[in-house]
Amino acid sequence: MSTTEWASRPTGKPTIAGRIEARLRHDILHGTLAPGSRLSLDKLRAELDVGLSPLREAVTRLVSEGLVDVAPQRGYRVTPISIANFTEVGALRAELEPFALRRSIANGGLDWETGVMAALYRVNHTQRDAADPRSRAEWEAANNAFHLALIAGCDMPLLLRTHAMLVAFNDRYRNIYSEAVTVQRDVVEEHTAIAEAAVARRADEAADILKLHIARSVEILIDLIKKTHPDAPDT
Template sequence: MNAHDTLGATVYAQLRGDILSGRLGPGERLRAEALRQRYDAGGSPVREALMRLEAEGFVVLEQNKGFKVAEVSDAHLHDLQRTRVEIEGVALRWAIAEGGVDWEAGLLAAFHRLASVDKAANNGEERNATWLHYHQEFHLALVSGCRSPTLLSIRQHLFDQAERYVALSIAYKGEIRDDVGEHRALMEASLARDVEAALARNREHIERTTEKLDHALAAGRRDAR
């Protein structure tokens, strides 16, 4: 990989991370000059990053207006989460059937890391970046035994789209959840090779998140009035 490719990959990763974390909010204009200054990069890497993110659905190109961060909506959230239940269900079913001792060890280690840190930072106003990373690792470890790169790629895209919604809901003070308990139950059912229980725990986990996000989106609309 040459220097141009390396810089392009860096800008892409930084811009993608800012969108997923909510630092660049839904509908925010992505002006090339501002992005060049933000990421200390030239125009070419910035354009390449924007085009990649448009293909992934995180950025929208409007005629005569340029790029902006993709909007969020109730309809998109529910479509996304319903699809996640189905896709992750297939991946989890395959992982339980095909995952070996390395899969089991990886899932145990991922849960241990996730349970070792607090979810919130800065008095609960934002998520702990370490927890966010460990959370992604846990859910990937859960399905990694499925041995299907294609299925894992689809699942990862859906997961990242969902994480953007979650990042936007941090300030919403909803029901307090037992995050450790939910993830432990999901892990234990999977390690016990209890397919139906694991699928039920995964569906409940996603549905609880969707319910909180529904309330957060509604609260955001009320605050915007």
């Protein structure tokens, strides 16, 4: 499963509900199912050729993950997006990820250091062509893997699950507004500075650079969204 999706999904052979959940999650995160659009279980059941019971189970899981809303008498709809929501997602990442990095620096051993540097090499050597969806997807996967490697040693499973959820929300905006995403700075240099400070156990420096890195990414995307999609919802 892609790192743009939840990190701690069940392993093994997926159930029917699990396959439906994965399909719907992918379509929501990539904008195929438009934000705010109504989800008709009857139409989905016919389209996916599945039973109502596993479909309800899958949709219920997506409700718990914040990707689907449900309201009495109104049924299900894809959770709307807004600049305010994206700002909140970014703010939470900017607080939680540096905290998790500090924990990893304190707890991580040689395997963690090796994982960080391997992930750094991968992301720094993965090309990103804004005009090529496949290239963008490969870079995003490498980028998310790098961020996960930084905090993998935090020894806090709940924090890791929360982080995976925030990354998925973040990537939803990147996917939907993909044509607006361009490289505005030297990300290779930023990633390298974070990794080198982390494995050298310079916790304050690494956390500060990471927090600025996340905040800068959020600010750039919001600015691009406002310029290229002036009708994008604010709240």
